Amino acid sequence: MHFQQLQRSLTAHLRDPERRAAPPDIESRRVGIYRDLIYNNIESFLSGGFPVLRSLYSDERWHALVRDFVRDHVSHSPYFLEISEEFLAYLQHERGERASDPPFLQELAHYEWVELALDVAPDEELESDPEGDLMSGRPLVSPQAWPLVYRFPVHLIGESFQPDEPPPQPTWLGGYRTPSLEIEFMEINAVTFRLLALLEDARSGKAALEALAAELQHDNPEQLMQFGGELLAQLREASILLGTELS
Numbered sequence: 001m002h003f004q005q006l007q008r009s010l011t012a013h014l015r016d017p018e019r020r021a022a023p024p025d026i027e028s029r030r031v032g033i034y035r036d037l038i039y040n041n042i043e044s045f046l047s048g049g050f051p052v053l054r055s056l057y058s059d060e061r062w063h064a065l066v067r068d069f070v071r072d073h074v075s076h077s078p079y080f081l082e083i084s085e086e087f088l089a090y091l092q093h094e095r096g097e098r099a100s101d102p103p104f105l106q107e108l109a110h111y112e113w114v115e116l117a118l119d120v121a122p123d124e125e126l127e128s129d130p131e132g133d134l135m136s137g138r139p140l141v142s143p144q145a146w147p148l149v150y151r152f153p154v155h156l157i158g159e160s161f162q163p164d165e166p167p168p169q170p171t172w173l174g175g176y177r178t179p180s181l182e183i184e185f186m187e188i189n190a191v192t193f194r195l196l197a198l199l200e201d202a203r204s205g206k207a208a209l210e211a212l213a214a215e216l217q218h219d220n221p222e223q224l225m226q227f228g229g230e231l232l233a234q235l236r237e238a239s240i241l242l243g244t245e246l247s
Contacts, residue, residue: 014038016071042070042083049084050112053105055159061100068095081120088113102162104152111154114175115183118144132244134205134232144177145240147188147196155185178239186238191216192231196240205232 006023013022014035022031043066047054054062073090075083091106102108124143151166155173172193174186195212202208209228213221235241 010034018067039066039070042066045080045083046087049116050087050109052112052158053108056102056157056162065101081116084113084116103164104154104157104162104166107150107152108154108157111148111150111173114146114148118146118175118177118183119181121177126242127246128243129246130236130243134236134241134244135209135229136204136206137244138203139199139205139208139232139236140242140245141196141199142176142240142242145196146175147193148173148175149193155187174238174240176238176240184238186240192235195228195231196235199241205229 006025009020009023010026010031012020013031017035022028043063046066046069047062057065069087069090073086073094075086077086088106088109091109095101121144126140126143128140129137150171150173152163153167153171155171157163170190172188172190174188174192174196175183176186177183191212194215195208198208198211199205202211205228206225209225210221212218212228213224216224218224232241236243
């Protein structure tokens with residue numbers, strides 16, 4: 001029990017060195033090595049994983065944010081690559097609203113996390129015909145293509161653009177990984193966002209577009225079908241669609 005108590009005392013200090021004293025029977029120099037190593041590794045990974053967010057914070061405010069995360073969040077994953085996901089969970093569910101944080105904090109963090117998540121997402125082999133007819137066949141959405149919607153235009157935020165209020169219209173994006181393993185983002189609209197969702201269940205591209213036309217109560221379905229066929233081709237060119245399902 002003494003060893004477990006010592007462990008708890010030590011880890012409490014490492015998480016919150018300003019308010020929790022280190023165990024008295026451990027040399028302060030040794031404790032300092034562990035304290036700096038843990039914090040610096042976590043802070044370095046977060047700075048690299050959220051570069052835009054980091055650029056918006058002064059050194060003092062950024063380190064206070066990271067200290068809060070290290071102190072208050074209980075991680076559920078032991079993997080170093082998932083620190084960014086744990087940080088995102090902290091921002092979304094535990095930190096709450098603070099006057100010192102920008103109103104787009106959670107959305108910007110999610111947008112930056114998507115880039116890392118797509119980069120390390122495992123390959124999922126789907127048998128497809130890359131030259132298949134996207135209208136008569138069933139288009140396959142790449143598992144490494146994620147439709148995204150945000151209140152703020154997160155892809156435009158930086159040191160020179162930090163909106164205080166979201167615009168009237170949401171921002172729709174498609175995040176995806178190309179065959180050359182590059183992570184790209186495409187600005188889309190609500191119609192494309194909905195089409196990608198319909199493709200998950202539709203038996204063909206034509207069926208998905210017909211469902212979309214019905215939802216929109218489009219006054220010229222033939223025009224929508226022509227536009228939709230061109231859009232499907234563009235999505236395949238961007239590697240958001242892999243082609244068509246093999247029968």
